[in-house]
Amino acid sequence: MSRWRRSVDELTARRRRQHTECARAQNALSRVTSCFQQLVASLGSSADSSFLREEIDETRALAHRICSGLSDRLLRLLSACDSAPTAVEDRQASERLWVLFLSAVENFLSDLRKAKDLIGQFPLTQRSNRRSLVNTGCTDGLVGLAARVALVQIPWLVLEEEPSPDLTNHIAGLESLLSELQQRVPVAFWSVEATQPAWAEVLSDPEDPEDSLEDMMEVEMVSNGSSRKVSACCQGTCCGFSCVG
Amino acid sequence: MTIRTARPNRGHHFRPRTHCLKKVDAIVVEMQDPKNGVKGSEQKLNVTTIPHAITGSNIIAWIGNKMKTTTEEAQAFGTMLVAYGYIYPLQNHKKLVMCNDSSLYRFQTPYFWPTQQWVPEDSDYGRCSILFPTCNGLELLCFKQAHYNHLHEWLNHKWDFIVMQATEQYKAGRDRNKADRVVFDCQERAYWIVNRPPVSNIFYQQAIMRSKVKSSVSLGALVKYITSYKNHDPFLAPCLPSNPWQSDHDAYWTLNMRRVEVPTKMRVERWSFSFFELLTDLRGRDDFKIFLKKEFSGENLAFWEAAEELKWGTASSMSSKAETIFKTFLAPGAPRWINIDGRTMGLTVKGLDHPHRYVLEAAQTHVFMLMKKDTFFRYLKSPTYKEMQKKALNPEAHNFSPAQLEENARNRSPGIHPIILWQQEEEEKAKAATAAAPVDVKAVMSKIDRKK
Numbered sequence: 001m002s003r004w005r006r007s008v009d010e011l012t013a014r015r016r017r018q019h020t021e022c023a024r025a026q027n028a029l030s031r032v033t034s035c036f037q038q039l040v041a042s043l044g045s046s047a048d049s050s051f052l053r054e055e056i057d058e059t060r061a062l063a064h065r066i067c068s069g070l071s072d073r074l075l076r077l078l079s080a081c082d083s084a085p086t087a088v089e090d091r092q093a094s095e096r097l098w099v100l101f102l103s104a105v106e107n108f109l110s111d112l113r114k115a116k117d118l119i120g121q122f123p124l125t126q127r128s129n130r131r132s133l134v135n136t137g138c139t140d141g142l143v144g145l146a147a148r149v150a151l152v153q154i155p156w157l158v159l160e161e162e163p164s165p166d167l168t169n170h171i172a173g174l175e176s177l178l179s180e181l182q183q184r185v186p187v188a189f190w191s192v193e194a195t196q197p198a199w200a201e202v203l204s205d206p207e208d209p210e211d212s213l214e215d216m217m218e219v220e221m222v223s224n225g226s227s228r229k230v231s232a233c234c235q236g237t238c239c240g241f242s243c244v245g
Numbered sequence: 246m247t248i249r250t251a252r253p254n255r256g257h258h259f260r261p262r263t264h265c266l267k268k269v270d271a272i273v274v275e276m277q278d279p280k281n282g283v284k285g286s287e288q289k290l291n292v293t294t295i296p297h298a299i300t301g302s303n304i305i306a307w308i309g310n311k312m313k314t315t316t317e318e319a320q321a322f323g324t325m326l327v328a329y330g331y332i333y334p335l336q337n338h339k340k341l342v343m344c345n346d347s348s349l350y351r352f353q354t355p356y357f358w359p360t361q362q363w364v365p366e367d368s369d370y371g372r373c374s375i376l377f378p379t380c381n382g383l384e385l386l387c388f389k390q391a392h393y394n395h396l397h398e399w400l401n402h403k404w405d406f407i408v409m410q411a412t413e414q415y416k417a418g419r420d421r422n423k424a425d426r427v428v429f430d431c432q433e434r435a436y437w438i439v440n441r442p443p444v445s446n447i448f449y450q451q452a453i454m455r456s457k458v459k460s461s462v463s464l465g466a467l468v469k470y471i472t473s474y475k476n477h478d479p480f481l482a483p484c485l486p487s488n489p490w491q492s493d494h495d496a497y498w499t500l501n502m503r504r505v506e507v508p509t510k511m512r513v514e515r516w517s518f519s520f521f522e523l524l525t526d527l528r529g530r531d532d533f534k535i536f537l538k539k540e541f542s543g544e545n546l547a548f549w550e551a552a553e554e555l556k557w558g559t560a561s562s563m564s565s566k567a568e569t570i571f572k573t574f575l576a577p578g579a580p581r582w583i584n585i586d587g588r589t590m591g592l593t594v595k596g597l598d599h600p601h602r603y604v605l606e607a608a609q610t611h612v613f614m615l616m617k618k619d620t621f622f623r624y625l626k627s628p629t630y631k632e633m634q635k636k637a638l639n640p641e642a643h644n645f646s647p648a649q650l651e652e653n654a655r656n657r658s659p660g661i662h663p664i665i666l667w668q669q670e671e672e673e674k675a676k677a678a679t680a681a682a683p684v685d686v687k688a689v690m691s692k693i694d695r696k697k
Binding site for chain 2: 027029030031033034035037038040041042046047096099100102103104107114118121122131132133134135136137138142147148188189191192193194196221227243
């Protein structure tokens, strides 16, 4: 094989490796931002505590590391696609990752802003502040979420270590990152096609049958001597087994 | 990445006022006080027990006590709290009212409060419809199947992201304990019930069903627009004679006033850009009227103007205006009968039984299109327009020295008083009303007969 051919193959192989690395990082980012959203949803509620706030900060820092690393790598991947000859599928896959990354960052940014508002509205500096927390029924089930975040692994965690910014700077940094990225890489994001089907069956899991909200909200109702299982949400207004949410 | 449109957001039929809502926030926070707040109990379910459930009667009693109002007022306030999403019902979760009985409610987490101003985006709708499939997430959002497919198409580039987020959220939920999972799902479901897109709202449906134009076509239209208008833009091309904001000389404004005898060349050129430009410039409209009078086809424009008056006029005069319009333009055998198709005529006449501001909208659009497609082009080729083009002024550009500029600045005048302008308008209107009385062909013919 000629040396040129071999180098082209090497380049393609390297690019594919980078692509898989970015895809894994994107999954990790998705997980972290999703957990972050659930954590922020508990801010200001009865489940709020200094433990929650610390968890939020740590999750945020992790997301920051993933974001900065992933943005650099995706930029390199896409500019490499421009210079060297690439297969159309490779280029399309990279663009798809790019769009997913930007969507995730946008989503994360809106959650960050909400977190900032909520932390401002419900400060936890004194004991008396706990009185104003909203009684939402959530107690303290966030340990599971924290463990989930801790399990996230990114390939470059060991290599680069920089201090994570505080909330305001983080928001400003992400905003500038978004605008910069959108200007530097001309990707027609409407040309990216979905790989998932429209009716996402991803959530159907045969191992865990008692999933749906109606099942969990069932309440045993005893009436006229015979007990009937009725959903707590629509008492008496439906036939009892198909609660239309 | 989100494709945002610059259109006004007519899909939202309520505008949360942050200032008022912040006060409601404070009240809801007060309800949490362990000593003086609302007393909570527990909600017993088969699988678990969830604390912090409150009964409607307790809430209403607390509100009545705190605000020192009657039970009815307190109940109304409570219903408002439910409608805006501060409190959600645990039974009958689709009905957003506060009942003064033992039905249970719970507080919504501050993340979902309306003060967060979280306008749900398309991707959030997508995520919700995936997360609540068994509850017919579609029904939750009042989507129909066709809308869901269209949403999938519209968000195709983000669909993978949406599915990923939904999956992660679902899996993360499984890691929490049962009670919290139920609560979190309830909270999100309550949020979506409060914030679902308005049912059969025509603007939202149109937004979902909007057809897509090829970018080459829309860019071509944009380029054409820019090419025609760029010489008329005061930022890109110099105003003739001079830009009053820069030279303090108001010749430009006096030359382009409403009722000037001879308009400027630039103005006349603008009239040829589109029919809309011609009509909106009132001087152009006058010119067009002169042309129509020569052609004896002024009834279309007269109807269009009458419809505009109905739209923008006072509510008290609406029914009388509607009647005159009907008698003058729409009734069979009317003196200025307009020629619109039978279906539109039927709809309009039926609508005139109960006249409202926009009853003539369909007929007005039809007449506008008639004029635009036919009369407008004839006008542009007519001698009236060509004469106007020849007569039009082309003022010389001013060339002020700095000393003259300073003098201009010193001699700035406040301009014509608006009252004087208004009086002039009224006089003109009165003159026009008598002069433009409907040409009653029968009267003219009888006059000619009498003369014979």
